[in-house]
Amino acid sequence: MLPQIVETPPGPKSLDLARRLSASECAGITYMAPDGSFPVFWESAYGSNVWDVDGNRYIDFTAAFGVAACGHRHPALVEAACHQIHSLLHGMGDVHPSRAKVDLLDALTAVVPRPLGHAILGQNGSDAVEAALKAAYLHTKRSGIIAFVGGYHGLSGFALGCTSAGKFREPFSPYLTDNVTFLSFPRRTCARDNHDEMSLNRALSAVRQRLSDKYLPPVGAILVEPIQARGGIVVPPDGFLRGLRELCDGVRTVLICDEIFTGFGRTGEWFACQHEGVIPDLMAVGKALTGGFPLSATLMTPEVAASWPKSPGEAIHTSTFLGHPVACAVGASSIKLMQTLAIPLRAARGGDRLMQRLRRAFSGSPAVNEVRGRGMLVGVTMTNGRYGEPPFQVVNRTVTAAMRRGLLILPCGANGDTVSITPPITTSEAQLDHGVEILADAIAEAVT
Structure with missing residues (x-):
């Protein structure tokens, strides 16, 4: 209407x-x-x-911060939520998990690019980024992080430390890590000149220089949005993600793609990194995952997942509402709906x-x-x-x-x-x- x-x-x-x-x-x-x-x-x-x-x-024209990819209050999602509420409203996600959690993870790992087949669930984008950064450190034992000017990764803890905007950082600066290096994010233009190539080369050269800097903490993770969404819908030149992937390959540095906004079809692929055929070591997703319920996920390769110690009975990364049954039921239904609607x-x-x-x-x-x-x-x-x-x-x-x-x-x-x-x-x-x-x-x- x-x-x-x-x-x-x-x-x-x-x-x-x-x-x-x-x-x-x-x-x-x-x-x-x-x-x-x-x-x-x-x-x-x-x-x-x-x-x-x-x-x-x-x-x-907001989709409520990009959440309602399939439209607000889609009947299939409402039905999934109501059905789950009538059987199990809350569970114990890391102690006695629900069937809905397993169904959600089956659906999620079926649509993400392989080998991203292991997940940690959260409630929002910040949760997903936090888990990704923890995983990066466990895997590399390196505390240095490369993030990008204009990037937005959330406003809690580690995530805020990787968000560049001063208006968010300055009030809480004493609490933020100083292990993050912010580098320029290249911008694709419509000009018919070599500006894009020059911008791309400068950006990748700066990353290369930081990776080799022996006077700063060794870099364990590069955290990047394939397209900066809240930063101004900034699309990088073709080859940027591929360049980052190549710089991470062969060294002890992981590539984390923050696909909270760009994931689940928003850019014309299931995930924006797929436009360049890039598979990161870790990927953060959320927003459109459920179309309206608080749920996010950190996807990782088997090698990264193996860096987490097996739970001895109490997880070192969890929360009360982890794997919330209603959110998981809606998420599984949402993924099926996105597939059906292409x-x-x-x-x-x-x-x-x-x-x-x-x-x-x-x-x-x-x-x-x-x-x-x-x-x-x-x-x-x-x-x-x-x-x-x-x-x-x-x-x-x-x-x-x-x-x-x-x-x-x-x-x-x-x-x-x-x-x-x-x-x-x-x-x-x-x-x-x-x-x-x-x-x-x-x-x-x-x-x-």
Whole structure:
């Protein structure tokens, strides 16, 4: 369905909930615009539509942070959740596991590239990255880590230590490890010159230099997103992942691919590393794994998995909700659904249409610097406003203007200069086209 606005967002019910939430939640969590123009409060969602508490209907170009790849509240996932809730709501994942945990791991290891056949489950992306970094150290006994500027890997512990943005790091800097080296992430361009090759060579040369530096802790892991999602939908030049893989081969350094956002078909392959035929030593997945329940996983090769000591009765890495039965049941159903719907193929085809539509809409626009992405992971980068306002201000105004028109989008990028477009992969052509029209109108309003 297309949008339907019955109360100018945010409506009175959203405003009342904002007042109540502000009174009870820590102010550092949910953004509340000082003028009351943001956010709206969701009431329900289905497919590619979201309804707020005032009855407004939106097209969702966020898929709720990329989670709802098959659409919100897909009947197959709801049925799986309800069935599991009626039989076993909670289990003891590392003591007396549930059947659902085994079914989930069977389904998961069937779709990941071999030899990634062993897993540790978590509840979110940070959990998956934390487990991957622990596994890397157990396997290599090396504490040095290479991560990349613009990379986002979560906000807890080791994961925060590998996330480059100062706004997340600085408040907690005394707790963060100093064993992480941040290197430049190369950026693919549309220019017909040798910029991509030069960018690629510089990036790989910097990695090579760090690997050979004898004055810093030896590098045990290279942690990389195949495409930087929250960092601005930054696609590296072809050959970057292959180059990292080659630099890791033959030395005691593992390659970790953070596929939390890019995994499960979002970019047109089951996993974005497959665009270059690269198989990492470890891979972190989450978000679209369940389509709506907290669940993540760290996949690893048999060699890395063998570095973990066999559990003597109490695991050295676990949690109360590890392998939660309901999340696992929904995850297994979600993977089957993605296979049935041919989600990677739909993302490739839908992404081509979306990219063409966006580039046509903004061709020659002074407000838009670039449209980039892969599959249904797309970014629209903005320029300065008409009166010299920085791009992040233009993006923020665009997000609010689009919301008032019935389109949900998010900002992204290290400087907040990019509109992130990650709709459910099942979004219809009519919804995609209408969403692009709303986005164009919102940008026109934002720059005037």
